[in-house]
Amino acid sequence: MDILKTTQLAKSFGETHAVDHVDFTVTAGEVLALIGSNGAGKTTLINLISGLIPPDSGRIEFQGADITGASIHRKIELGIARSFQLVNLFDQLSVHDNVTLAIFSREGRTRRLLSLADADVAVRDEAVLVLKQFGLDGRAGAPAGGLSQGERKLLDVAVAYALKPKLLLLDEPTSGVSTREKAPIMDIISQVVRSGGITAVIVEHDMDVVFTYCPRIVAMHQGTILADGTADEIRNNAQVTANLLGTQTA
Amino acid sequence: MSPLTARPRRVLAWSAPVLLGLVALPYVVPPYQTVLLTYGLVFAIAALGFNLLLGYTGLLSFGHSAYFGMGAYAVAFAVKYLKAESMEVFLLGGIVASGAVAALFGLLCVRYTKIFFGILTMALSQVLWSLAFKFFWVTGGSDGLRVPTPTLLGGSVRAGGDKFDFLSHRYYFYVLAVFVVGAAVMWVIVHSPFGKALQAIRDNETRAEFVGVQVWHYRWVAFLISGVFTGVAGALWVPLNGLTTPDILHWTFSGKMVFFTVLGGFQTFFGPVIGAIIYNYLETYAVGHTVYWQMVLGIVLVVMVLALPAGIVGTLKRLAPRVAKAT
Numbered sequence: 001m002d003i004l005k006t007t008q009l010a011k012s013f014g015e016t017h018a019v020d021h022v023d024f025t026v027t028a029g030e031v032l033a034l035i036g037s038n039g040a041g042k043t044t045l046i047n048l049i050s051g052l053i054p055p056d057s058g059r060i061e062f063q064g065a066d067i068t069g070a071s072i073h074r075k076i077e078l079g080i081a082r083s084f085q086l087v088n089l090f091d092q093l094s095v096h097d098n099v100t101l102a103i104f105s106r107e108g109r110t111r112r113l114l115s116l117a118d119a120d121v122a123v124r125d126e127a128v129l130v131l132k133q134f135g136l137d138g139r140a141g142a143p144a145g146g147l148s149q150g151e152r153k154l155l156d157v158a159v160a161y162a163l164k165p166k167l168l169l170l171d172e173p174t175s176g177v178s179t180r181e182k183a184p185i186m187d188i189i190s191q192v193v194r195s196g197g198i199t200a201v202i203v204e205h206d207m208d209v210v211f212t213y214c215p216r217i218v219a220m221h222q223g224t225i226l227a228d229g230t231a232d233e234i235r236n237n238a239q240v241t242a243n244l245l246g247t248q249t250a
Numbered sequence: 251m252s253p254l255t256a257r258p259r260r261v262l263a264w265s266a267p268v269l270l271g272l273v274a275l276p277y278v279v280p281p282y283q284t285v286l287l288t289y290g291l292v293f294a295i296a297a298l299g300f301n302l303l304l305g306y307t308g309l310l311s312f313g314h315s316a317y318f319g320m321g322a323y324a325v326a327f328a329v330k331y332l333k334a335e336s337m338e339v340f341l342l343g344g345i346v347a348s349g350a351v352a353a354l355f356g357l358l359c360v361r362y363t364k365i366f367f368g369i370l371t372m373a374l375s376q377v378l379w380s381l382a383f384k385f386f387w388v389t390g391g392s393d394g395l396r397v398p399t400p401t402l403l404g405g406s407v408r409a410g411g412d413k414f415d416f417l418s419h420r421y422y423f424y425v426l427a428v429f430v431v432g433a434a435v436m437w438v439i440v441h442s443p444f445g446k447a448l449q450a451i452r453d454n455e456t457r458a459e460f461v462g463v464q465v466w467h468y469r470w471v472a473f474l475i476s477g478v479f480t481g482v483a484g485a486l487w488v489p490l491n492g493l494t495t496p497d498i499l500h501w502t503f504s505g506k507m508v509f510f511t512v513l514g515g516f517q518t519f520f521g522p523v524i525g526a527i528i529y530n531y532l533e534t535y536a537v538g539h540t541v542y543w544q545m546v547l548g549i550v551l552v553v554m555v556l557a558l559p560a561g562i563v564g565t566l567k568r569l570a571p572r573v574a575k576a577t
Contacts, residue, residue: 050460076462088457090450101450104443105462113444114435116258120443159461 002061003028003167003199004049009058011044018044020223021058026167031193031200033214035207035234037244040220042203043085046169049201050082051075062167076105079166083156085175085203091145095136095155098144099127102162127162133192134158150181157189161196168193170202174209182206186213211235219244261437272426281418285490286534288422290527291429292487297510297522298436299479304508305516306440307472308452309363312504313371316355316378317348317477319499321484323382324348326395326494337400337424340485348481349474351378356473360466363455372501379499394495397488417490425486432479437519439475448472480507509547513554515561524563 004026011019019041026032034042047053049060051072060068062078070078090098103123104110118124131137134154139147144155153173160168173189174182190213193200204210210217210231217234219227221244227237234240276284296318303309321344328334328343355374359367382389389395399409399416402424409416439445450458451465458465488494497503506529514525532550536543558565 052456052460072459073462073464076460082460084457088454088460090453090457092453093446093449097446097449101443101446101463102461104446110443110447110463110468113439113442115443116438116441117443117446118441159457163461 001028002026003063004201005061006045006049007059007061009045009048009060010056011048011053012056017223019048019055022220022223022225024218024225026199026201028166028199029197030216031190031202031214032216032218033210034201034203034218034220035205035210035244036220036226039222041223042220043171044223045220046082046171046201046203050080050169076163076165079164080169081160081163081165081167082169083153083160083171083173085171087149087152087156087176089144089152089155089159091143093144094141095131095144095147096124096127096140098155098159099130099162100124102159103127103130106163130158130162134161134188150177150185153177153185154188157192161192161198164196165198168198168200170200172203172205174204174206182209183212189213269430273423276419276422281414284418284422285414286530287527288417288425288490289487290530291425292483292490293506293510293526293530294523295429295432295486296480296483296507297514297526298432299476299483300507301511301516301519301522302436302440302448302472302476302479304511305518305522306445306452307448307469309360309469309473310368310508311359311371311476312368312501312508313355313359313373313375314476314480314507315499315501315503316371316375317352317480318484318487318503318507319375319378319382319494319496320344320348320351321481321486322488322494322498323389323395323484324481325485325488326390326397329397330395335398335401336405337402337489338404340400340489341428341482344481344485345478348484349478352474352477352481353470356470356477360469360473372504375499375501375504379496379501382496382499389496392496394493396493398492400489421490425490428482428486432482433523436479440519444468444471509551511561512551513561515564515567517560518563518567521561521563525561528562 002025006022006024008021008023009019010021022045034045036042048055051070055068059066062080067075067078090101100117100123103126104117128137128140131140136151136154136158139151147155157170157173170189174185177185186209202214215230217229217231218225219234219240226243227234227240275287296314300311300314303311324343324347325340328340334340359370362370383391399413401408402420407420447458447463447468450461450463451468455465510526510529511522513529514523515521533543533547536546540546554561560568
């Protein structure tokens with residue numbers, strides 16, 4: 001069953017067709033990689049689905065409902081959460097507070113003015129549990145701005161995960177981290193996503209990461225979808241090899 | 251933990267002795283000093299409100315004189331047109347008037363940030379200033395409106411013959427009580443889930459949207475609360491001053507609130523409170539000692555910004571661990 005479907009989705013910036021009438025589906029429960037060179041339209045596609053920018057035309061459906069013009073807030077309520085290529089955190093808040101805020105928001109409790117956030121034991125404990133899943137429980141009290149890049153990447157995903165999404169859009173979760181850190185980060189993300197039964201769309205440049213962790217791969221090029229298939233199918237696709245992979249897997 | 255947050259027990263541990271000292275103060279210092287401190291506490295209430303926007307939401311307002319002035323003029327109008335004399339009625343009037351104006355101005359301002367927000371808040375406060383100046387048959391124009399000494403606690407406490415004694419004792423305790431309640435309420439607000447959401451907006455607006463926080467709505471509520479706190483301060487200030495004039499609606503008065511906050515440190519909860527009290531002494535003594543008092547204040551501000559950007563309390567907080575380590 002499709003959890004997400006885009007129909008003729010388009011977005012241009014001036015003369016550049018960043019996303020050019022894309023038809024794209026994601027099946028519930030799958031972990032899918034979006035690959036492509038810089039400017040292929042991957043992040044724009046994620047931005048359109050998550051609501052950061054509005055499309056010029058086309059339609060986005062989530063669980064069968066039209067969400068094309070829905071607000072970010074509505075999309076989050078429906079179960080779409082995302083992380084960012086350039087990590088977006090609340091730097092002056094503690095690591096723990098970054099996650100508790102997401103939980104309070106999910107529970108509709110951020111409007112509470114006259115109760116102490118720290119007094120909510122259930123939320124506090126859930127936040128600790130989430131941080132444990134991401135291996136960040138030892139850093140709970142540290143300000144988010146003081147984390148290493150790898151930890152920040154994980155926290156960015158943890159904040160999105162704490163919203164209990166049905167669809168998680170991860171924009172380059174390993175960008176900017178050392179090669180040595182990539183596999184542990186992806187191991188944690190993969191474990192959390194699979195154990196939570198979450199559908200995930202991962203934008204990624206690192207082909208080792210993509211081929212290791214994503215059973216389905218969608219390749220984009222110049223705003224359009226070039227290929228869609230398994231790791232082997234993508235490796236053996238002549239167009240993908242010519243445009244994206246070069247001689248790497250040829 | 252964010253520098254803006256603190257544990258309740260720790261706060262109580264040091265605020266309780268301070269409070270006891272404040273309660274004992276009128277009995278150990280001359281009445282003039284108590285009245286000066288009353289002004290300081292009134293400004294501290296305004297600073298608490300102001301810092302909800304600056305320190306916690308990341309919005310620098312140059313128009314908070316509007317809400318302070320609305321609180322003050324609401325009291326003056328209650329006296330002039332309703333013949334009211336109860337401080338509780340004054341406070342209610344101040345809350346309603348400043349809340350209404352903050353709600354309206356907030357709708358316009360919170361969709362903007364940074365310099366656009368600052369300029370818009372200042373421009374709107376200047377509109378009120380010009381109205382107070384020009385509609386003299388209502389507002390008294392530059393002569394202002396006089397406000398007599400109010401009755402307290404539903405009329406059970408009255409001024410009697412000695413106004414200065416009333417202001418330096420009974421009114422001081424009244425203002426102190428309002429300050430304590432206001433500080434406690436604000437402390438809970440900034441440590442509530444709502445307060446965390448405001449801090450999230452301050453840190454990263456985009457991310458706040460993507461955890462489901464409706465940014466402009468939260469900013470508007472923060473703006474409203476901030477305006478009401480400032481309005482309460484205005485309502486408490488005018489019986490102390492005995493007169494309200496358009497000066498308190500002018501943007502330069504908003505600048506004072508920025509000064510309080512920078513002086514004390516906007517990245518701490520109590521920084522603006524300390525800043526407001528110190529500023530009041532600083533201005534009073536500078537005015538009393540030199541005609542160049544504005545230059546003195548200007549120099550202090552420049553030194554603060556350059557040498558102590560974290561403000562007095564912020565700097566003390568940073569130095570405290572080093573001092574503890576050294577000893």
